[in-house]
Amino acid sequence: MYRSHALNFMAIAALASILAACGGQTTTTTGPEPAVIKEREKNFKVIGNTFKAIRGQLEKDSPDLAVVADAATDMNAAALKIEGYFPEGTSRADGYDTEALPTIWEKPEEFAKANTMLVDASAEMITLAQGGDVAAVAAHVGNIGKTCKNCHDTFRLDDKK
Amino acid sequence: MSDARTIRVWDWPLRLTHWGFAVLIPFSWWAAENSHWAWHERSGLTLLGLLVFRIIWGFIGPRTARFSQFVHGPSKVIAYLKGARILGADAIGHNPLGAWSVVALLAVMLVQVGMGLFAGDPYDGLTGPLNSLVGVMTADMLTEWHETFFWAVAGMVALHLAAIAFYAVAKRNNLVAPMITGKRVVDMPVEGITPPSLPKVALAAAVSAGVTIWIGLGAPPLT
Numbered sequence: 001m002y003r004s005h006a007l008n009f010m011a012i013a014a015l016a017s018i019l020a021a022c023g024g025q026t027t028t029t030t031g032p033e034p035a036v037i038k039e040r041e042k043n044f045k046v047i048g049n050t051f052k053a054i055r056g057q058l059e060k061d062s063p064d065l066a067v068v069a070d071a072a073t074d075m076n077a078a079a080l081k082i083e084g085y086f087p088e089g090t091s092r093a094d095g096y097d098t099e100a101l102p103t104i105w106e107k108p109e110e111f112a113k114a115n116t117m118l119v120d121a122s123a124e125m126i127t128l129a130q131g132g133d134v135a136a137v138a139a140h141v142g143n144i145g146k147t148c149k150n151c152h153d154t155f156r157l158d159d160k161k
Numbered sequence: 162m163s164d165a166r167t168i169r170v171w172d173w174p175l176r177l178t179h180w181g182f183a184v185l186i187p188f189s190w191w192a193a194e195n196s197h198w199a200w201h202e203r204s205g206l207t208l209l210g211l212l213v214f215r216i217i218w219g220f221i222g223p224r225t226a227r228f229s230q231f232v233h234g235p236s237k238v239i240a241y242l243k244g245a246r247i248l249g250a251d252a253i254g255h256n257p258l259g260a261w262s263v264v265a266l267l268a269v270m271l272v273q274v275g276m277g278l279f280a281g282d283p284y285d286g287l288t289g290p291l292n293s294l295v296g297v298m299t300a301d302m303l304t305e306w307h308e309t310f311f312w313a314v315a316g317m318v319a320l321h322l323a324a325i326a327f328y329a330v331a332k333r334n335n336l337v338a339p340m341i342t343g344k345r346v347v348d349m350p351v352e353g354i355t356p357p358s359l360p361k362v363a364l365a366a367a368v369s370a371g372v373t374i375w376i377g378l379g380a381p382p383l384t
Binding site: 056160 | 196197198199282284285286287296297298301
């Protein structure tokens with residue numbers, strides 16, 4: 001009894017290692033992932049986190065607009081880096097684990113325009129936050145959100161499916 | 162001593178719930194890893210429904226499903242670990258230690274599903290149905306915890322599987338077959354469970370579906 005179970009476990013372990021080997025082979029067909037993919041994801045993470053920091057401040061009873069201005073400054077710096085993060089051959093269609101659609105390279109002008117919208121909206125947020133008008137800052141959050149959505153709708157994989 | 166005979170130990174709704182967990186936990190993880198967020202949400206909400214059902218069933222189900230029948234204090238757990246045989250009605254169903262494993266499994270699943278309800282960012286993909294009820298920073302924190310806490314769930318599942326392997330190998334007791342068929346062979350003087358009453362199944366299913374749909378809609382006011 002004990003022996004047959006031991007054999008079962010060995011068979012399962014052997015099967016698992018074969019499957020693992022198969023997995024290893026399929027992922028190497030497109031070559032190593034370009035480092036720029038992780039770097040740009042990190043950059044978008046900065047944009048996402050700074051936007052959360054801004055919205056987080058505005059949920060408070062007395063938002064600290066200095067924090068908002070700092071976050072908007074970091075957001076703006078990250079937004080300016082976007083165009084350098086999309087070299088040819090790094091789309092989802094090239095076989096990498098990325099949400100970057102080939103549309104980015106098919107419509108470069110539109111992509112640049114979408115990028116500029118975020119650069120401008122974040123620059124505007126710095127000005128508004130430094131101006132000290134909480135209501136104006138709060139109203140501008142939606143404008144930044146629209147630039148996120150605008151670009152995601154066209155150039156990023158729809159992962160709501 | 163009675164002769165060896167086959168008796169019912171697990172009712173069918175309990176088994177269905179169990180295998181639902183077994184399928185949907187790995188599926189939810191896979192869907193999240195591969196950015197199939199709508200499937201991740203559907204799977205999570207289904208898990209919520211199964212959890213609510215299992216908890217209700219823990220009060221109105223047949224005796225091997227009832228918390229009051231299988232959850233015991235530390236003295237019984239220690240006695241069981243020292244090798245005491247369990248007699249009477251509790252001779253089938255969860256043992257005193259396994260009972261706490263069930264409670265822990267249900268608890269980690271509830272915590273995990275609960276955090277998922279608030280997860281996400283409305284400006285960045287799909288959000289859990291209760292996301293708008295908390296602030297953006299709270300949602301962000303819960304999203305990160307939800308991601309990390311999966312490993313607590315996976316750890317409990319691993320422990321569960323290790324225990325099943327231990328019973329199979331060391332104790333020569335196949336726990337998997339009864340969870341599939343609902344039956345096992347015993348030579349102890351113990352009665353099997355009675356089949357679950359359909360009105361009770363319908364009641365538990367209706368309540369759990371209702372709660373899940375309500376939460377799935379974002380917990381709108383009921384009046």
